[in-house]
Amino acid sequence: MGYATALAMAKEKLKTFDIEKACEAMGAVMQNGEILIPWFGENRPVNSGSETEQVLWLHYLISGVHTPLTGKWIAFRELPSAMFYEPKFMQRAEGPLIKRFGENPAQMEQIGLGLGGKTAQYGDAAVILNLLPRVPVLYIIWGKDSELSPECRVLFDSSASRFLPTEDLAVLASLGAYKLIQIAVK
Numbered sequence: 001m002g003y004a005t006a007l008a009m010a011k012e013k014l015k016t017f018d019i020e021k022a023c024e025a026m027g028a029v030m031q032n033g034e035i036l037i038p039w040f041g042e043n044r045p046v047n048s049g050s051e052t053e054q055v056l057w058l059h060y061l062i063s064g065v066h067t068p069l070t071g072k073w074i075a076f077r078e079l080p081s082a083m084f085y086e087p088k089f090m091q092r093a094e095g096p097l098i099k100r101f102g103e104n105p106a107q108m109e110q111i112g113l114g115l116g117g118k119t120a121q122y123g124d125a126a127v128i129l130n131l132l133p134r135v136p137v138l139y140i141i142w143g144k145d146s147e148l149s150p151e152c153r154v155l156f157d158s159s160a161s162r163f164l165p166t167e168d169l170a171v172l173a174s175l176g177a178y179k180l181i182q183i184a185v186k
Contacts, residue, residue: 003051003052003055004051006055007051007054007055007058010054010055010058010059010062011058013058013062014058014061014062017061017062017064019035019061021064022061022062022064023035023061025064025065025066026060026061026063026064026066026132026133026134026163027132027133027134028061028133029043034046034047035057035061037057037060037061037132037133038130038132038133039053039057039131039132040115040116040131040179041115041116046058046061052171052175053175055168056132056164056168056171056172056175057132059164059165059168060132060134060135060163060164060168063162063163063164065162065163067134067159067162067163068159069134069136069157069159070157070158070159071157072157072158073138073155073156073157073158074155074156074157074158074160075153075155076089076090076093076154076155076156076169076170076173078158079156079160079161079166079169080161080165080166081166082166084166085166085167085170088170089154089170089173089174092170092174092177093154093170093173093174093176093177094152094153094154094177095152096177096178096181097139097141097152097154097177097180097181098141098150098151098152100180100181100184100185101125101141101143101150101152101180101184102141102143102144102149102150102152103143103144103150104143105123105124105125105141105142105143105150106124106125107184108125108127108139108141108180108184109125109126109127111127111180111183111184112127112128112129112139112180113127114183115129115179115180115183116129116130117129117130120138120140122138122140123140123141123142123151123153124141124142124143125140125141125143126138126139126140126141127139129176131172131173131175131176132163132164132172134159134163135156135157135160135163135164135169135172136156136157137154137155137156137172137173137176138153138154138155138156139152139154139176139177139180140152140153140154140155154173154177156169156173
C-alpha cells in the first residue's frame with residue numbers, strides 16, 4: 001500500500017472521530033477548522049505536509065489514546081513486529097546519523113537543542129526530540145575514537161506503539177534523523 005492509499009484511508013477514518021477531542025487528547029490544535037500539529041517547533045497544518053508526514057500525523061491523531069509516557073526507553077527491535085523493519089530502520093535512521101555525526105557527536109546534540117529537544121546522559125551525545133507531542137525519540141551517538149567505530153542508537157518511550165504502528169515509528173524516527181542531518185549540512 002502506497003502513501004496515497006494510506007492517506008486516503010486515514011482521512012476517511014478521521015471523519016468518524018470527534019476531531020476536536022482527538023486534537024485535545026493528542027496535543028494538536030484545531031484552529032479555524034484546520035488541524036495544527038506540533039512538528040519541529042512549529043504548529044503545522046496537517047494538510048501542509050508531505051504525503052508521508054500527513055499519514056504519520058493522521059495515524060497519530062486517530063490513535064486517540066491518552067497514555068502517559070513510561071520514561072522507559074526501548075530499542076526499535078523491542079517494538080511489535082520490528083524484526084520486519086529493523087534492517088531498513090538501521091539503514092535509514094541510525095546509519096545516516098553515524099555517517100554525519102560519528103566524528104562530531106556534540107553537533108547532533110546542539111542541533112537537537114535548536115529544534116526544541118532536551119539533552120540526555122547517554123553515549124557521547126544524546127538528544128530527545130518530541131517529534132509528536134506524545135512520541136519522544138532519543139537519539140544517541142558514540143563518537144569514533146582510535147579504537148572504536150562510531151555507533152548510534154535511536155530509542156523510543158515504551159509507550160510509543162500505543163500511538164503509532166511500528167512501521168510509522170520507523171519512518172518518524174528517520175524523519176527526525178534526516179532533519180538533524182539537513183540542518184548540519186546547511
